Amino acid sequence: MRKRISAAALLLVMLAGLLAGCGKTDGAITSLAQLNEPGRTIGVAQGSAGDVASQKAFPNATLSRYTNSVTGFLAVQQGKLDAFAYDATMLRFALANGLEGMTVLDETLGDETEVGIGISKSSDIPDLTARIDEFLAGLEADGTMAEMKRRWIDEADDTMPDIPLPEDPETVLTVGTTGLVQPFSYYKGDRIWGFDIELATRLAAWLGTGIEFRIYDFDGIVPAAQTGVIDCILSNLNIIEERRELIDFSQPIYTSETALLVRTGEGMAGRPFLDGLKDSFERTFVREGRWRLIASGLGVTVVISLLAGVFGSLLGFALCMVRRGRALPARGLAAALIHIVQGTPIVVLLMLLYYVIFGSVDLSAVAVSVVGFSLNFGVYVAEMLRGGIEAVDPGQIEAAAALGYSRAQTFWKVTFPQAAQHFLPMFKGEFIGMVKMTSVVGYIAVQDLTKASDIIRSLTMEAFFPLIATAVIYFAIANLMAAALSLVQIRIDPKRRSRAVKGVRS
Numbered sequence: 001m002r003k004r005i006s007a008a009a010l011l012l013v014m015l016a017g018l019l020a021g022c023g024k025t026d027g028a029i030t031s032l033a034q035l036n037e038p039g040r041t042i043g044v045a046q047g048s049a050g051d052v053a054s055q056k057a058f059p060n061a062t063l064s065r066y067t068n069s070v071t072g073f074l075a076v077q078q079g080k081l082d083a084f085a086y087d088a089t090m091l092r093f094a095l096a097n098g099l100e101g102m103t104v105l106d107e108t109l110g111d112e113t114e115v116g117i118g119i120s121k122s123s124d125i126p127d128l129t130a131r132i133d134e135f136l137a138g139l140e141a142d143g144t145m146a147e148m149k150r151r152w153i154d155e156a157d158d159t160m161p162d163i164p165l166p167e168d169p170e171t172v173l174t175v176g177t178t179g180l181v182q183p184f185s186y187y188k189g190d191r192i193w194g195f196d197i198e199l200a201t202r203l204a205a206w207l208g209t210g211i212e213f214r215i216y217d218f219d220g221i222v223p224a225a226q227t228g229v230i231d232c233i234l235s236n237l238n239i240i241e242e243r244r245e246l247i248d249f250s251q252p253i254y255t256s257e258t259a260l261l262v263r264t265g266e267g268m269a270g271r272p273f274l275d276g277l278k279d280s281f282e283r284t285f286v287r288e289g290r291w292r293l294i295a296s297g298l299g300v301t302v303v304i305s306l307l308a309g310v311f312g313s314l315l316g317f318a319l320c321m322v323r324r325g326r327a328l329p330a331r332g333l334a335a336a337l338i339h340i341v342q343g344t345p346i347v348v349l350l351m352l353l354y355y356v357i358f359g360s361v362d363l364s365a366v367a368v369s370v371v372g373f374s375l376n377f378g379v380y381v382a383e384m385l386r387g388g389i390e391a392v393d394p395g396q397i398e399a400a401a402a403l404g405y406s407r408a409q410t411f412w413k414v415t416f417p418q419a420a421q422h423f424l425p426m427f428k429g430e431f432i433g434m435v436k437m438t439s440v441v442g443y444i445a446v447q448d449l450t451k452a453s454d455i456i457r458s459l460t461m462e463a464f465f466p467l468i469a470t471a472v473i474y475f476a477i478a479n480l481m482a483a484a485l486s487l488v489q490i491r492i493d494p495k496r497r498s499r500a501v502k503g504v505r506s
Contacts, residue, residue, distance in 0.1 A: 029262040043072040043084040049113035049238040050085035050258040070458045088259035093182045097461045105260045114239045114252035122228030129248045152183045152195035163201045169210035175200045176221045176230040180458040184236040189288040196234035214445040227355045284465040297452030305435045308373035316381025338379040354444040365445045388423035428485040432478045
């Protein structure tokens with residue numbers, strides 16, 4: 001009952017926050033000078049050109065860094081930020097997609113920033129940087145680049161041409177992108193789309209390779225190229241000197257200006273509330289079949305959770321048995337592994353596995369996620385199981401031995417059933433916590449339920465329905481799995497399961 005009340009309260013708080021944000025009418029920002037004052041807060045995309053430019057332009061203001069630009073847009077809309085510094089072209093598209101009560105200042109932050117293709121220094125494709133520069137020079141010479149910029153950026157024409165690729169390529173070009181920056185890299189329905197996607201496909205066709213797109217959170221995309229997990233980055237990547245130390249860059253594709261998104265001060269009046277909800281639902285789930293993104297992300301979340309639950313349980317059992325064994329070196333190693341994993345944040349563990357340990361291995365990000373969560377879940381299972389075993393009365397083990405039971409028979413018939421009654425409630429809670437923690441797998445290019453929500457928010461420019469849908473689905477998954485584990489708990493508890501007396505008929 002407590003969980004249901006908390007969830008309902010959370011929904012009410014989010015709804016109240018949304019309505020409160022919609023009704024604010026603070027004085028409008030009309031110039032850059034107004035932002036360079038103590039007490040002003042300006043949002044920036046972490047590590048972007050807007051981040052660098054804002055540090056110089058607004059020394060008296062406070063900068064708040066975001067890994068997701070859409071979250072920054074909505075923070076301005078709700079009055080939590082005074083402005084958000086970002087690429088002017090993308091801000092224009094964001095306004096066209098439905099950001100209400102917002103505008104872009106006419107003044108920009110001055111210097112233009114070059115945008116190019118980020119290239120891994122460890123790519124298996126030989127001379128990739130030189131070949132990409134040759135490819136781009138050819139597009140400039142024959143007018144293809146100018147035509148692409150006109151179509152995607154100037155005219156907002158999202159027509160994707162048919163670009164044939166080799167049928168059985170010997171090499172595959174792996175391209176990292178975010179899928180969150182219209183018109184460069186975004187989703188149309190459940191397909192990755194945009195200027196950078198067309199450019200990447202043309203590059204693969206020119207190189208004579210296949211192509212594979214990997215979707216990253218912005219924080220993870222440069223490390224992926226640095227470690228050679230991907231060959232290149234195409235996602236409106238600014239050419240910044242600090243990044244040159246980590247990866248190579250192509251010649252500039254185009255230049256961008258950093259502009260400021262601010263509130264108009266006019267509020268967001270308009271449609272009745274229920275009509276707005278209906279329109280939001282249609283934009284979030286129905287338009288372009290976006291529900292398929294949610295369904296696909298849900299499938300990935302469930303697969304990772306179930307596999308990690310199974311393998312983590314097996315690993316935990318094995319670690320527990322090793323720790324209870326007689327071999328001191330093995331016991332020490334098992335204890336050290338448990339303490340190391342318990343002391344490492346799951347995001348850091350996933351990134352170590354993906355970028356370092358399996359960086360040179362062709363292992364999918366979903367498989368790495370299963371390994372990471374199995375390892376993290378397993379060490380906790382080991383400790384819970386060990387605690388449950390130690391809680392069993394030693395006298396019962398001695399009695400079983402007196403009856404002639406072997407050590408294995410004693411464990412499976414006496415010790416384990418009683419230990420399970422002690423550790424299953426904790427196991428259930430830890431498993432549900434693990435399911436919710438899978439929401440961080442977007443850091444290593446896994447398109448799970450949370451990532452699907454981020455993609456939809458980047459298209460609709462609103463948070464309510466995508467976040468509510470994600471919260472409700474996680475709530476349903478957690479409760480269904482908790483119910484299944486509760487049935488197991490009842491099944492093994494002799495005091496709670498029903499019994500029929502043999503030989504008696506009703």
